[in-house]
Amino acid sequence: MKNTEELVAEASAWWDTSIIDVHPGKIAIRGYPVEQLIGRVRFPEMIWLMLRGELPAPAQADLLEAALVPGVDHGPHAPSIAISRMAVSCGLPVNGAMASAVNVLDDIHGGAGQQCMERYREIDAAAGASGDLVAAAEAVLARHRAAGEKIMPGFGHRFHPVDPRVAPLYALLRKAEAAGAIGGRFGRIGHAVEAALEKHKGRHIPMNIDGITAVVFCELGFEPELGRGLFVLSRSVGILAHAWEQKQRGRRIMGPMPPSIPYRYSGPPRRDLPPEVAARVTND
Ligand SMILES: CC(C)(COP(=O)(O)OP(=O)(O)OC[C@H]1O[C@@H](n2cnc3c(N)ncnc32)[C@H](O)[C@@H]1OP(=O)(O)O)[C@@H](O)C(=O)NCCC(=O)NCCS
The missing domain is CATH 1.10.230.10 (Cytochrome P450-Terp, domain 2)
Structure with a gap:
């Protein structure tokens, strides 16, 4: 049987992270106090610090930053962007729109x-x-x-x-x-x-x-x-921008195409129900 101290130690060790150390009034990321990071460390350097544990050399941060710029957007034909806008038109707030859009960045689109x-x-x-x-x-x-x-x-x-x-x-x-x-x-x-x-x-x-x-x-x-x-991360910027723009447009329930553009139907031709179903009594 574990004593109280052992149980608390076990519970504290449940989440073990080398990323962030948080105490009342104190936050350190990878050991660096957050008040030293703010204003001195650029966002790509912060990404690197979070993912790799150390700050990058300036040339590494420059390259990472440059590579994050062009992926932000490829227009509403990109499903992730269209989904963001459609989600907002269905009433989702930006977090829901972003989650819906990021969710499709899998092997085929984004992989x-x-x-x-x-x-x-x-x-x-x-x-x-x-x-x-x-x-x-x-x-x-x-x-x-x-x-x-x-x-x-x-x-x-x-x-x-x-x-x-x-x-x-x-x-x-x-x-x-x-x-x-x-x-x-x-x-x-x-x-x-x-x-x-x-x-x-x-x-x-x-x-x-x-x-x-x-x-x-x-x-x-x-x-x-x-x-x-x-x-x-990069595409999320475009997803957010499009969600926000769509929110300002205010148009509701936008599907992937205007309703005036028909889609192609490839099922069976119009037909009558089988007789035994047609014989069922309707509610009206
Ligand atoms: C985008 C893509 C679908 C365009 O393919 P496409 O419309 O067939 O392009 P093209 O008409 O120019 O292709 C001509 C030929 O090159 C082939 N080809 C095109 N991209 C190829 C690739 N990345 N690897 C091998 N063969 C390729 C095509 O299969 C086609 O061969 P075929 O003549 O024997 O049928 C295709 O290049 C692709 O899937 N690329 C990789 C996926 C990718 O990187 N996506 C992210 C885009 S930002």
Whole structure:
């Protein structure tokens, strides 16, 4: 039988965290008093401190911040943004709209970055320290094709023949590499994937926003699942902005299309009920 002190010690140890230490009038995050953090630490540095336990070097924070900027929004055709607006039009407050929208950022819509980071790391491991990156990319892509995964996440785009978000991030990566802040290997792996895709498909399939942010997050040493989480943080900004804008518009119950646009019906043609059902007495 445990005594009272032992029971209290056991209950206190129930939630064990190295992230935050809170006492009446005192808050420390990763050991740093919050009053020292406020006004000195930028939000991307705070994200890094929370996820990684230490403050980033300024060049690392710059890259993380840059990678969080372009993912915020891709317009109401992006389901996460449309869902946010539809939820508000159904009466949900911003928290409900944000939760509904974030909930769909799963493998298919919003998951390409994490999947791309996983493939880059596979290529990194397959090539070894001095191997040919294009050959390793070809081998990894072929292995996934054989498993039925024909599409390389992070490459190609329905709307953008060239994704305008890629070149500026590549430029920042090159600058960071020249300054010795990152190794640059994952940028080379990204190019190797483009070369391998071109060899296989006979056409250029350029990197998209998920492919380039995957390069940044791999260079910065984030785990792939955290890459997904970082994208969700970024997109949450757009989700909130659209929820708020929709709230100001005040229009109620907006479906995915105006009611004047018909959807396609592909069920059975109009028909009469079976006789035994038709014979049932109605309530009127
Ligand atoms: C966005 C996407 C659906 C566009 O595909 P699409 O409309 O077929 O694009 P295209 O018409 O330009 O494709 C031409 C060919 O290249 C192939 N292709 C396109 N993107 C490819 C990719 N990432 N990996 C392998 N093959 C790809 C297509 O399958 C098609 O092959 P086919 O001619 O044998 O049918 C596709 O590129 C994709 O799924 N990309 C990865 C997912 C992703 O990163 N999503 C996030 C976008 S921000």
